[in-house]
Amino acid sequence: MLVEILAGPLVGAGYCDTKFTEEWGSVFIAIDPGLLVDINDFKRNCSDLINKIRTSRPKDGIAEVRVPGERARNSYAAALESGVVEVEDVILKQLCYV
Numbered sequence: 001m002l003v004e005i006l007a008g009p010l011v012g013a014g015y016c017d018t019k020f021t022e023e024w025g026s027v028f029i030a031i032d033p034g035l036l037v038d039i040n041d042f043k044r045n046c047s048d049l050i051n052k053i054r055t056s057r058p059k060d061g062i063a064e065v066r067v068p069g070e071r072a073r074n075s076y077a078a079a080l081e082s083g084v085v086e087v088e089d090v091i092l093k094q095l096c097y098v
Helices: 002-007 039-054 070-082 089-094
Strands: none
Touching: none
């Protein structure tokens, strides 16, 4: 809900399924963690948090627990290694490639 408020009503943009406006909003917040905590402690604690998430027990039917961006990083690494990027036919048609 907080993210919806920050990127919707706070910036005068659409939110949820309302027709307040056709435009969806964005908000960017930059925080220097060094102003709040020792940067090495911050990095160590974030790494610990990520490790705890990755090693948690997955929900039934889920193969593994991943953190945001992990699948994209794995796909990028595989594309670099193979030299191949898979592109859906519909996108290739829009690009007039096919």
